[in-house]
Amino acid sequence: MTTTLSDTKNRADERHSEYAFQSDSEEHADEQSGQTATICVVGLGYVGLPLAVGFAQSDYRVIGYDVDESTVDRLQSGVDTTGDLSDEAVQNDDISYTTDASQIGDADYVIIAVPTPIDEDDRPDLNYVESAATTVGSKMKPGTTVILESTVYPGTTREVLVPALEDASDLTAGEGFFVGYSPERATPGDEEHGLADVVKVVGAQDEKVLEDVAALYESVVDAGVHRAPSIEVAEASKVVENTQRDLNIAFVNELSMALERMDVDTQAVLEAAGTKWNFHDYRPGLVGGHCIPVDPYFLAHRSAREGFEPELVRTSRTVNESVPDHVAELTIKALNNCHKTLRDSRVLVLGLSYKSGVGDIRSSKVADVVERLAEYDIDIAGFDPFADDETVEDAFELDVQERLSFEGFDAVVVATPHAEFEQLDLEAVASELAEDPALVDVTGTFDEDAACEAGFVYRRL
Known part of the structure; x- marks a missing residue:
């Protein structure tokens, strides 16, 4: 299929006329008629x-376009830098990878997908958005539609993106260029929920821009497009999606801590409760990554600006941030139950990335578990089949195994449940470990009875 401007740009041409563009913009629109749209x-x-x-x-x-030369160099060499696509997928003749910002001026649509982290005080850091907007504004041509995909709090597109674009371009939003917002819904490591498979939410500055942006995304998203009534609704929908998950995971994490003190099996309780038709299935665990631990702070920040403190949102964050301490505590108790001296103990941590099936260690809460254990002078090593060993060693400050070996360790902590670990023979693993070993199985990868029969002191959330 060939997507032409007659399908996706004609609506923009109508807007050009409506907003009385300058003559050079009109000429540009005429020149583009019938040609394939260019997206940056x-x-x-x-x-x-x-x-x-x-x-x-x-x-x-x-x-x-990216400012990171190493990323662009690898992409130009045909290497998938995310690990979620394939080298073949990025080797597409219709994509030009570049660090040359001047090429932004060739685009009819510019989609900004830069990071939006939080700072040390848990406040939204929009520096990447502002910097990208300044670059885009300085290079884009009149008539360009700019779509922000980065996670932001409600109001950011109008309050931060648009002013930066206007200042850099000397154009006016709604006249010289157009603006939309479409929150990303990427799920790294999930092949069933890629770009084409998840409904896309879009918002825009007016109805005509909304239809134009919606048509653009409909051409690549098989699952369809949801048209939000405003940019602010689209912005809020993203942070609400992940805040909801954070709240629910916080509940089961807190539940696991309470039930552990009652000597009641959390997993068994959740399985029993799950027999009711309207029970929502969430499981306790470490909450890392770039979305769930971050997005609630965007919502809380914007709400606090309006004088309302979302206490439940903040409390959930506090609960989930305490889980690494709890995992470390479970590990220490397990070592004590095995009659191990902490400063003489060796612990192997399996899984160092923030979620199963991916190698990304940024925002991984496993690092916090390692840090807590290290405070007791425990000798810690790690292994992850996906993460880059050198990157992990620098970030986690621990030895990383290139090949998995259990020899001489007193305990194993399965922190990130990569599917590869499910194939481990617990009896064989126990035979390699020191006498009376412990297994801290954070999310319950292994059956407790099987672990105990293999000779482990077993703990899980």
């Missing part, structure tokens, strides 16, 4: 790169 994706991380590939696979001409 700014930021080629785990959100931006799949977008670039998805649009290119739908026969758009795509410019992939």
Whole structure:
């Protein structure tokens, strides 16, 4: 299929006329008639790169822009830098990877997909958005539609993005350029929920821009597009999605801590409660990554600006941030139950990334578990089949095994439940470990009875 401007840009041409563009803008619109639309994706991380590939696979001409030269060099060499696509997927003749910002001026649509982290005080850090907007504004041509995909609090597009674009471009939003917002819904490591498979939410500055942006995404998203009534609704929907998950996970995490003190099996309780038709199935665990531990702070920040403190949101964050301490405590208790001296103990941590099936260690809460255990002078090593060993060693400050070996360790902590660990023979593992070993199985990868029969002191959330 070839997506032409007659399908997705004609609505923009109508807007050009409505907003009385200058003559050069009108000429540009006429020149583009019947040609393939060009899309520039700014930021080629785990959100931006799949977008670039998805649009290119739908026969758009795509410019992939990033400021990181090493990322662009690897992409130009045909290497998938996310691990979620494939080398073949990024080797698409319709994508031009570049660090040359001037190429942004060739685009009809610019999609900004840059990181939006929080700072040390848990406040939203929008520096990447502002910087990207300044770069885009200085290079984009009149008539461009700019779509923000980064996670932000409600109001950011109008309050931060638009002013930065206007200042850099000397154009006016709604006249010289157009603005939309579409929150990313990428799920790293999940092949069933890629760009085409998840409904896309879009919002825009007015109805005509909304229809234009919706048509653009409908051409690549098979699951369809939900048109939000405003940009602010679209912005809020993203932070609410992950805040809801944070709240629910916090509940089961707190529940696991309470039931552990009652000597009641949390997993068994959840299985029993789950027999009711309207029970929601959430499981306790470490809450890391770039979304769930971050997005609630965006919502809380914006709410606090309006004089309302969302106490439940903040409390949930506090609960989930305490889980690494709890996992470390379970490990220490297990070692004590095995009659181990902590400063003489060796612990092997399996799984160091923030979620199963991916190698990304940024925002991984396993690092916090390692840090807590290290406070007791415990000798700690790690293994992860996906994460880069050198990166892990630098970030976690521990030895990382290239090949998995259990020899001489007193305890194993299964922190991130990669599917590869499910195949481990517990009896064989126990035979390699020191006498009377412990197994701290954070999310319950293994059956407790089987672990105990293999000779482990077993603990889990």
